[in-house]
Amino acid sequence: MTSNSTPKISRRALEMPQNAIRHLVPLAEAAERRGVHVHRLNIGQPDIVTPPELSAPLESSLPSVFAYGHSAGDLSLRRALRNDLARVGAQVHEDDILVTHGASEALTFALTALCDAGDEVLTPDPTYANYLGFSASLGVGLRPIPTFAEDRWALPSTLGDRVNSKTRAILLSNPGNPTGAFYSREVLSGLLQAARRHDLWLIVDEVYRGLVFGEHPAYSALSLDDPEHRVIVVESTSKRYSTCGLRIGALVTRNAAIREATMSFAQARLSCSVLSQQMVAQIDTLDEDAREAITNTYRERLALTHELLATIPGVYAPPAEGAFYQMATLPVRDASRFVRFLVEEFSCDGETVLVAPAAGFYLDPTRGIDQIRIACVLGLDSLRAALRCLAAGLRAYLAAHPDQGVGAPPPRAT
Ligand SMILES: Cc1ncc(COP(=O)(O)O)c(C=O)c1O
Structure with a gap:
């Protein structure tokens, strides 16, 4: 007898969690199709040039x-x-x-x-x-x-x-x-x-x-x-x-x-x-200078990101000490909703920013809901522009959805 359905797949396959960060990428792609430049700070894909020495075997x-x-x-x-x-x-x-x-x-x-x-x-x-x-x-x-x-x-x-x-x-x-x-x-x-x-x-x-x-x-x-x-x-x-x-x-x-x-x-x-x-x-x-240059690049980026986050009212972000990520607690009820807003509804001079909602990194489903993770994988100018979009986006979001703000001082006018 021929079965009209396929055999069942494993419970493990059904229970496999979706990658919490990558599902936002189609939204960023849609924004790009609308002509908006998206500063992508959502995943840990470094922009740093791979040392040319590594290509020697290809030559x-x-x-x-x-x-x-x-x-x-x-x-x-x-x-x-x-x-x-x-x-x-x-x-x-x-x-x-x-x-x-x-x-x-x-x-x-x-x-x-x-x-x-x-x-x-x-x-x-x-x-x-x-x-x-x-x-x-x-x-x-x-x-x-x-x-x-x-x-x-x-x-x-x-x-x-x-x-x-x-x-x-x-x-x-x-x-x-x-x-x-x-x-x-x-x-x-x-x-x-x-x-x-x-x-x-x-x-x-x-x-x-x-x-x-x-x-x-x-x-x-x-x-x-x-x-x-x-x-x-x-x-x-x-x-x-x-x-x-x-x-x-x-x-x-x-x-x-x-x-x-x-x-x-x-x-x-x-x-x-x-x-x-x-x-x-x-x-x-590679010589020691090449290694140090990579570390120094991320040091500068994290320092700048931290400095700029400190200027955004209601944001809490103690400085990172390693890797190339900065976590930030935002004055919003649901950072996922805010991140979607940034790529779906907002742009500032034709630009916006994509960051990772931090809830996807927590095992405890009640935590991290008001946090984001910023991957410092772009140069200083792009980071400045991205953080400008984040600050302006936050003001626009809280103005459009006042019920979505929590415990924040009123957004600063520019
Ligand atoms: C903590 C951590 N472990 C492992 C990986 C995966 O590394 P790989 O590209 O070597 O598989 C990543 C990638 O983001 C990571 O952040």
């Missing part, structure tokens, strides 16, 4: 057969990544490094290796939105550790009753997306101690490693005192070296059992792009 003769690479990654790239870690005081062997398709694949490898369906992972709330997707696709629960802008996103001193028999790991990004928080070596050592007390793994996502702007120097969690090797670092060159589309990241661990398990996953997907690996291996040829 030499390419192989006649692009064969599969080694499942663990090319040795030259693993050595370059090892040297990159050594620059921030973490000594690892190249065999501790498994090259992956971006940090995204490293994260799924880590979660798959550590957790069975039904297990739980603790993560600061707000958190990187795709952790929700990665964990949902594996049937793993994410349990929030609430953090607050007013406390500069500080972590609580104990994990308390958040740990239960199903808890396997703590997962956080440091420097952090979306918060821009940077947890110092002392803070992360404390978290590692808590992980030891509760016998948990500690997964540290260091995609933004090196992009730190405050008093604390950059470091890797792999340089912490970790006798049982419970730290697993996932990293990537996507952000630091502006190589998002090359899709190169890594999982780094000194733990033999995790290395073996994740290597089996890597063998099952055969290899990463050999050409991307050759290109990214060239990061080893």
Whole structure:
């Protein structure tokens, strides 16, 4: 008998959350079709030119057969990544490094290796939105550790009753997306101690490693005192070296059992792009000035963004200390509605701005509703124009929808 319907799809597929940021892109595209220039500060796609040194392999003769690479990654790239870690005081062997398709694949490898369906992972709330997707696709629960802008996103001193028999790991990004928080070596050592007390793994996502702007120097969690090797670092060159589309990241661990398990996953997907690996291996040829220039670029952008946000009445935005994101609490009831207004109904001299409503980064559905995240991925002039649109847009929104404002002083006239 022939069935007229298709077989059902999995519960995991149905429960997979939508990416909370990308769904606004069609609205920005529609605004652009109307002739409005949209300053896109919604996703962490750096505009910084990929270092030209990385193109060197493209200029030499390419192989006649692009064969599969080694499942663990090319040795030259693993050595370059090892040297990159050594620059921030973490000594690892190249065999501790498994090259992956971006940090995204490293994260799924880590979660798959550590957790069975039904297990739980603790993560600061707000958190990187795709952790929700990665964990949902594996049937793993994410349990929030609430953090607050007013406390500069500080972590609580104990994990308390958040740990239960199903808890396997703590997962956080440091420097952090979306918060821009940077947890110092002392803070992360404390978290590692808590992980030891509760016998948990500690997964540290260091995609933004090196992009730190405050008093604390950059470091890797792999340089912490970790006798049982419970730290697993996932990293990537996507952000630091502006190589998002090359899709190169890594999982780094000194733990033999995790290395073996994740290597089996890597063998099952055969290899990463050999050409991307050759290109990214060239990061080893960059001089310190090139690295510093990238950090300084983001430092200036965040400083400007913070300064301009401070001039907008009713906005609360403590300065970011790392990565390239600035969170801001707005004097509105629903920042999502305001963001839609900016791209659907508003323009200022033919321009507007797209930012990320922050609710999509929170596990707790009651939090972040009045917040946005600004990705400082455009140059200073564009940021100035974008922040001008944000301020003017906020005035226009509150004037058009006075019931949507909260606790704000009356909008300032210009
Ligand atoms: C905290 C964090 N982890 C991982 C990723 C994904 O990185 P990749 O491009 O290397 O997959 C991102 C991208 O925005 C991120 O912000």
